Amino acid sequence: xxxxxxxxxxxxxxxxxxxxxxxxxxxxxxxxxxxxxxxxxxxxxxxxxxxxxxxxxxxxxxxxxxxxxxxxxxxxxxxxxxxxxxxxxxxxxxxxxxxxxxxxxxxxxxxxx
Amino acid sequence: xxxxxxxxxxxxxxxxxxxxxxxxxxxxxxxxxxxxxxxxxxxxxxxxxxxxxxxxxxxxxxxxxxxxxxxxxxxxxxxxxxxxxxxxxxxxxxxxxxxxxxxxxxxxxxxxxxx
Numbered sequence: 001x002x003x004x005x006x007x008x009x010x011x012x013x014x015x016x017x018x019x020x021x022x023x024x025x026x027x028x029x030x031x032x033x034x035x036x037x038x039x040x041x042x043x044x045x046x047x048x049x050x051x052x053x054x055x056x057x058x059x060x061x062x063x064x065x066x067x068x069x070x071x072x073x074x075x076x077x078x079x080x081x082x083x084x085x086x087x088x089x090x091x092x093x094x095x096x097x098x099x100x101x102x103x104x105x106x107x108x109x110x111x112x113x
Numbered sequence: 114x115x116x117x118x119x120x121x122x123x124x125x126x127x128x129x130x131x132x133x134x135x136x137x138x139x140x141x142x143x144x145x146x147x148x149x150x151x152x153x154x155x156x157x158x159x160x161x162x163x164x165x166x167x168x169x170x171x172x173x174x175x176x177x178x179x180x181x182x183x184x185x186x187x188x189x190x191x192x193x194x195x196x197x198x199x200x201x202x203x204x205x206x207x208x209x210x211x212x213x214x215x216x217x218x219x220x221x222x223x224x225x226x227x228x
Binding site: 004033037042043044045046047050052091093095098099100101102103104105106 | 146210221
């Protein structure tokens with residue numbers, strides 16, 4: 001069975017600085033997708049960035065980028081120029097052949113002014 | 114275009130009661146999935162429906178059931194509520210059931226409290 005592990009329950013970063021959130025996963029599938037979702041206090045789950053496993057190039061969305069290491073089964077999220085609005089729970093998620101999302105436990109990110 | 118909508122926003126029920134949660138997917142999306150998120154944890158997959166057929170089921174008891182209607186909206190039903198059913202219930206939609214349709218869009222959730 002596939003699993004997703006986020007080893008950092010809480011992280012903090014100073015406004016305008018850079019922070020990296022870690023995620024590792026375990027799977028025997030060769031075709032899959034990885035996601036980072038953001039869940040602010042409003043509880044709305046928002047897609048931040050996605051990565052197709054067959055793509056070697058790391059995904060980037062504005063201030064958000066990933067470091068995808070397929071052999072190591074690692075999928076970290078880097079947030080550059082952190083803003084107060086980035087404060088939220090961040091979840092790493094995996095979707096395999098059945099497209100069912102498997103989630104990590106989340107990392108709570110605090111942004112300090 | 115409207116996003117995924119869920120109703121009600123909040124709900125308080127008593128142990129042993131029944132509850133029905135509703136979800137309307139994004140227009141044009143035919144697949145709906147349900148997730149349970151207990152406070153402090155990541156979501157857990159409950160069901161996926163596509164074209165009114167169940168396409169996946171998570172490790173939840175038979176007290177949990179769902180269905181999808183011809184307009185692709187969906188209902189999640191929970192019978193004989195337990196205190197442990199208190200959670201945020203998330204609905205997500207995606208365009209279809211093809212491998213190329215991997216991105217899911219979430220609704221705001223229904224907060225269920227069982228007392």
